Every structure is written in C-alpha cells, then in structure tokens.
Amino acid sequence: MPAIERHLSNEAATIELGEDLALALKAGDCVALSGDLGAGKSTFARAFLRALSDDDGLEVPSPTFTLVQTYELRIPVAHFDLYRLADSSELDELGFDEALSQGICLVEWPERADDALPVSRITLAIQHEQDGRRVTISGPEDKLQRISRTLAIRDFLNRNGYPNARRRHLSGDASIRAYERIHPADGSVSRILMDSPRHKPGPILEDGKYYQQLAHIAEDVVPFVAVDQLLLARGLAAPKIYASDLAQGILVIEDLGSDGILDKAGQPIDERYVESARLLARLHAESAPGEISVDQAIVHRIPDFDRAAMKIETRLLTDWYLPWKRGEPASGAEKREFGEIWDGLIDLLRGSETNLLLRDFHSPNIIWREERQGLDRIGLIDFQDAMIGPTAYDVASLIQDARVTIPSSLSSRMMAAYLEDRRADARFDEATFLRDWHLMSAQRNCKLVGIWVRLMQRDGKPGYMKHMPRTFAYLQTALSHQSLKPLHDWCMKTGILGSESAN
CATH class of the missing domain: 3.40.50.300 (P-loop containing nucleotide triphosphate hydrolases)
Structure with a gap:
C-alpha cells in the first residue's frame, strides 16, 4: 500500500x-x-x-x-x-x-x-x-x-455536515465493528458513528459457503439500516440515521444515551430487565415482513434462522471448545452424533412460533432512557444480525444474559412478564414456547462456549473467557427440559458437563 x-x-x-x-x-x-x-x-x-x-x-x-x-x-x-x-x-x-x-x-x-x-x-x-x-x-x-x-x-x-467534529472511542465488540461518539463542532448534541467495514470472506465450510453466510451474520450495514427502519416504524426506540455511506460501512446515528440495564457495580437492575422482557412481548405480537426496502435499489431480505445457521453455530462447541478443553480434536463419531442430536431437536421446532429475532438482546445492546415513558425507555442497538426464527431465542438471550449473572428470582419475573403479555393472543402456545425456550437456550449456549474460546485463541481476546462458567450454568438449566435429554446425555458422555468443565 x-x-x-x-x-x-x-x-x-x-x-x-x-x-x-x-x-x-x-x-x-x-x-x-x-x-x-x-x-x-x-x-x-x-x-x-x-x-x-x-x-x-x-x-x-x-x-x-x-x-x-x-x-x-x-x-x-x-x-x-x-x-x-x-x-x-x-x-x-x-x-x-x-x-x-x-x-x-x-x-x-x-x-x-x-x-x-x-x-x-x-x-x-x-x-x-x-x-x-x-x-x-x-x-x-x-x-x-x-x-x-x-x-x-x-x-x-x-x-456530511460534521466538519471539525471531535471524535472519541466509544466501544468495540466481538466483531470487527467499532463505535465512536461524535461531538459536532457547533456544540449540538452528540451522535454515534458506526464503523462497520464489510466482512472479509472466511474459509469455505460447507455448501460452498463460509461461516458468515451459513450463520447469516451481516456482512455490511444494509441489514442494520433495514431493521432500524422496521423498529422505528413499530414505534420502538431505535436510533435515527443521520448520514450513511453503505458502500464503506459508515453510519452516523442517534445517540440514545449511555445508561444501560446494569447498575454501577455491573449488577442487573430488575425493573429494566423486566421492561425489556415486555418489549420483546410487544415485538413478537406483530409479525415481521420478510423483505424491507432500504432504497429504490436495495431490498434486504431478513434471513431465516434455519437448520444450517443453527447447526453451524452449535458446531463451535465441537470445533473450538472441545479441542481447547481436552487438548485434542473432537472425534468424527462425536461430531456426527452431536449433529444428529441437533437435527432431531431442530425438527421439534416445526410449527413453532417465529418472528423477528434481534439475536443479541442482552445488556450490552440495551439502552435505558429514564426520562421517557413505558417501553420508550428502552433503546435498541446492535441488531444488524436480525433473523426470522423462534421467538423464544431472544427471550433466552435476555433471561440468560451472557455478560452478567441473572438471579433466578429475576429470571422468573422476566419470564412471567413476557408470558403475561403474550397470553392476550389466543394463538400463543405457552407450553410449546417454554420447550422452545430451553431448546434455544441450549443452542445459544453451545455456540457461546465455542465463541469464548475462538475469541481467545484466534482473535487474541482472552477477556471473554470469564463468561465461561456462567455460560455452562445457563446450559445446564437449558438441558433440564425432558426434550433435551439426548443432548444432556451426549454432554455427560463427552465430559462437557461437570463441575470442572467450565474452568
């Protein structure tokens, strides 16, 4: 260069x-x-x-x-x-x-x-x-x-109207995205800049596709812009977009604030989590369109959380966690049995309720706006990977927050608040939803234990390993449902479950 x-x-x-x-x-x-x-x-x-x-x-x-x-x-x-x-x-x-x-x-x-x-x-x-x-x-x-x-x-x-703006680092995440807080030179309110360069293709894994394609990970900012439009149209507090360069992956968006749903000690604030669960009930009460027009030339099709996406995510457990834990790769037989078990579990989801999944609906991606009223107090960010899939997924993501331990009393309150609001819909099948919640919890946590190791070994980010014990505790909760007994037994046989497995 x-x-x-x-x-x-x-x-x-x-x-x-x-x-x-x-x-x-x-x-x-x-x-x-x-x-x-x-x-x-x-x-x-x-x-x-x-x-x-x-x-x-x-x-x-x-x-x-x-x-x-x-x-x-x-x-x-x-x-x-x-x-x-x-x-x-x-x-x-x-x-x-x-x-x-x-x-x-x-x-x-x-x-x-x-x-x-x-x-x-x-x-x-x-x-x-x-x-x-x-x-x-x-x-x-x-x-x-x-x-x-x-x-x-x-x-x-x-x-784009921000000459001489003061730029300051805001955050990065487990992806290649980064965020800045922009202070305009004229002293007007701050903005957030999303720096999201296009993903580079990875190695081909199956069906001629790489991981991002199989897991439906957003590869540019178009999905964020599309889903943002949808959330705003629903009356939810997503950030307005003030300037964009879709080709370069740069957006200037509304600054929804810096307060979250954790207190200063990093512990969950019950009211904020419960209201977040109610927001999911509101989101799931109305079906989402399959396609969203971003402009006259671009239409975003919201991908389905399909079998390929679910399984490629769960494979992170056998591809990354098991080799790290045992010092040797998972055997071919272990991988085949694991895949077959997940095929059977995914078959259970036929006919289950599906809707828009924000995908990572947990504390890092929720803003609390105390000065607002009702659900408008909850600001939504980081939803570019949204899909159409089992509604139980986002509820599992919130109740089993990957970054913070949720007490069982708060978990029960969140679930009760969500179910209470959903019961207004006569079509809502509570028993099936609760089964799906355990299944989606297991799927998400199988993915996370692999992600924590991958972030440490491949990306040089060992700090995420502190979440491993919590993730295993969540996984054990998920596996308590009778429908997940085959996965529970496989985890016991391979030594994944046990007091020392998450260390």
Missing part, C-alpha cells in the same frame, strides 16, 4: 490528525515521529494522548529530559523523546520492548535509534509546506489500512 499523504494547514489540523490516529492504533504499534524542530511532533503526540484518554486537560510533559513518559490509558502508551539518546543500545534500558508488548510507543527523533526500532513501525514524516505542514505516513500495509480507514471516516464526516 503506498504511503498516505495529508496537508495540515494549521495546528488544528495536526491536532485533528492526532485524534484520528488515536482511534486507529493498537497495542504493539510503534509510531516514529520524524521532523525538524517546530514541525508539530509534540503537538501530534499531545493530541493523540488526550484523545486516547478522553481528557482534554491531560498533562503531557515533554519527555526531552526524562527520555520516556508513560500513560496508563485505555491502551497504555509510552512517549519517547530520543533527542538526547547517546546510543541506540540505551533503548533497552528505557524499557522499550516491554512498553511495546503492552501498548503503543510514540517515538520522537527516531533517527537517533533507527537500527533499534521495529521494522514494522509506522512513520509520520512531517515537513514544512508553505504556511502549513505535509505529513507522509508509511508503514506495513495492515497498519496503513487502519489509518486509511480512520482518515476516510474523517473525510465522510466533513462531507
């Missing part, structure tokens, strides 16, 4: 560049800031650090005399100034390798230790150009692609 060049017309442009790169860099990145005195290296570094800390008042002293200044931020940063370095070998004494292994290294005057810096570094060469500066950014292709992406988002904001 060729080097990236930008003209920086003034100091504000240099600050903006620092803020933009704070959204693109990751732990392990080394940034070499090259340029003469007064080129703007320290201005860039200060803006970068303040953006990463989301603290415009952060003290950023020059490390000219100390040689290195460290910052314990969302991503740890070590700011090096090598102007007074006598020899490149002194870099080891400054703890450079350790700092780089844990976070980001910003290096001013990199020429003083050129032979000791990583070959894979990113270089920002800043030169005077008339009344401004010209920055040339070079480095490995994967790092330049990240930088190019954040600069493309800046250009998108400038084109």
Whole structure:
C-alpha cells in the first residue's frame, strides 16, 4: 500500500490528525515521529494522548529530559523523546520492548535509534509546506489500512455536515465493528458513528459457503439500516440515521444515551430487565415482513434462522471448545452424533412460533432512557444480525444474559412478564414456547462456549473467557427440559458437563 499523504494547514489540523490516529492504533504499534524542530511532533503526540484518554486537560510533559513518559490509558502508551539518546543500545534500558508488548510507543527523533526500532513501525514524516505542514505516513500495509480507514471516516464526516467534529472511542465488540461518539463542532448534541467495514470472506465450510453466510451474520450495514427502519416504524426506540455511506460501512446515528440495564457495580437492575422482557412481548405480537426496502435499489431480505445457521453455530462447541478443553480434536463419531442430536431437536421446532429475532438482546445492546415513558425507555442497538426464527431465542438471550449473572428470582419475573403479555393472543402456545425456550437456550449456549474460546485463541481476546462458567450454568438449566435429554446425555458422555468443565 503506498504511503498516505495529508496537508495540515494549521495546528488544528495536526491536532485533528492526532485524534484520528488515536482511534486507529493498537497495542504493539510503534509510531516514529520524524521532523525538524517546530514541525508539530509534540503537538501530534499531545493530541493523540488526550484523545486516547478522553481528557482534554491531560498533562503531557515533554519527555526531552526524562527520555520516556508513560500513560496508563485505555491502551497504555509510552512517549519517547530520543533527542538526547547517546546510543541506540540505551533503548533497552528505557524499557522499550516491554512498553511495546503492552501498548503503543510514540517515538520522537527516531533517527537517533533507527537500527533499534521495529521494522514494522509506522512513520509520520512531517515537513514544512508553505504556511502549513505535509505529513507522509508509511508503514506495513495492515497498519496503513487502519489509518486509511480512520482518515476516510474523517473525510465522510466533513462531507456530511460534521466538519471539525471531535471524535472519541466509544466501544468495540466481538466483531470487527467499532463505535465512536461524535461531538459536532457547533456544540449540538452528540451522535454515534458506526464503523462497520464489510466482512472479509472466511474459509469455505460447507455448501460452498463460509461461516458468515451459513450463520447469516451481516456482512455490511444494509441489514442494520433495514431493521432500524422496521423498529422505528413499530414505534420502538431505535436510533435515527443521520448520514450513511453503505458502500464503506459508515453510519452516523442517534445517540440514545449511555445508561444501560446494569447498575454501577455491573449488577442487573430488575425493573429494566423486566421492561425489556415486555418489549420483546410487544415485538413478537406483530409479525415481521420478510423483505424491507432500504432504497429504490436495495431490498434486504431478513434471513431465516434455519437448520444450517443453527447447526453451524452449535458446531463451535465441537470445533473450538472441545479441542481447547481436552487438548485434542473432537472425534468424527462425536461430531456426527452431536449433529444428529441437533437435527432431531431442530425438527421439534416445526410449527413453532417465529418472528423477528434481534439475536443479541442482552445488556450490552440495551439502552435505558429514564426520562421517557413505558417501553420508550428502552433503546435498541446492535441488531444488524436480525433473523426470522423462534421467538423464544431472544427471550433466552435476555433471561440468560451472557455478560452478567441473572438471579433466578429475576429470571422468573422476566419470564412471567413476557408470558403475561403474550397470553392476550389466543394463538400463543405457552407450553410449546417454554420447550422452545430451553431448546434455544441450549443452542445459544453451545455456540457461546465455542465463541469464548475462538475469541481467545484466534482473535487474541482472552477477556471473554470469564463468561465461561456462567455460560455452562445457563446450559445446564437449558438441558433440564425432558426434550433435551439426548443432548444432556451426549454432554455427560463427552465430559462437557461437570463441575470442572467450565474452568
């Protein structure tokens, strides 16, 4: 990938560049800031650090005399100034390798230790150009692609009515999506930017399809836009969309707030969970269309949560969890029996109630708006993977929140609230729904135990493994229903169930 060049017309442009790169860099990145005195290296570094800390008042002293200044931020940063370095070998004494292994290294005057810096570094060469500066950014292709992406988002904001907006990291998730909070320069209310680049195809697994296709994972932002339209039309609190680039996967959407359904200690707030269950009852009371027009040229067909999708998700248990747990792959016989059991369970769903599934309806994706009334207090986000499938799935997702332990008393209250509202429909079959709830709970938790291992081993995100014991507790609850006895017996035979299995 060729080097990236930008003209920086003034100091504000240099600050903006620092803020933009704070959204693109990751732990392990080394940034070499090259340029003469007064080129703007320290201005860039200060803006970068303040953006990463989301603290415009952060003290950023020059490390000219100390040689290195460290910052314990969302991503740890070590700011090096090598102007007074006598020899490149002194870099080891400054703890450079350790700092780089844990976070980001910003290096001013990199020429003083050129032979000791990583070959894979990113270089920002800043030169005077008339009344401004010209920055040339070079480095490995994967790092330049990240930088190019954040600069493309800046250009998108400038084109769509948000010039000079202040951008701050909001969150990332288990996918490639990321979110920013956008503060317009005119002081108007904040917005949320969804950065959702198109998925890259993975290895072909079956029927000529890769995992995202089989599991119906959204590969661009069109499904989000379509389902958002549907939810808003139903009178539910989904975010309005203010600007979009469907091809690049960039949306500016309404900021529904930052309060969730957990308290400050991360524990569930009963009222908010119960109202969320009532919202699902409201959503399931009216059937969803199979297709939604996004514009004159694009129609989104909501995919079915079909046999292929259910089974490819449950296979994460045999493909990822079992090999990690036992240190050897699942046998062919184990995989075949597991698949046959799921074929039988999925057959039970014939004739079951189906409707729109938001798919990940749990605490990270629910906003609480205290100032509103009724169900309007519940803000919905992150529903791009929505499908048509058994209504019990989202109820299982909420009652068995993957990120927080739900006490049995609250689980009972949520289920009672949902059932009470659904009984108004004479067509609602409560007994079948409760069976389906256990089945969908088992399907979801078989998927999750594999996902936690995959995130750790493939994606370098070990933090999700803390959810494993909870997921197994939920799975055991699901397997208590008589219809799931074949799966319960298989889990016992393979050693999946047991007090030590979730460790």
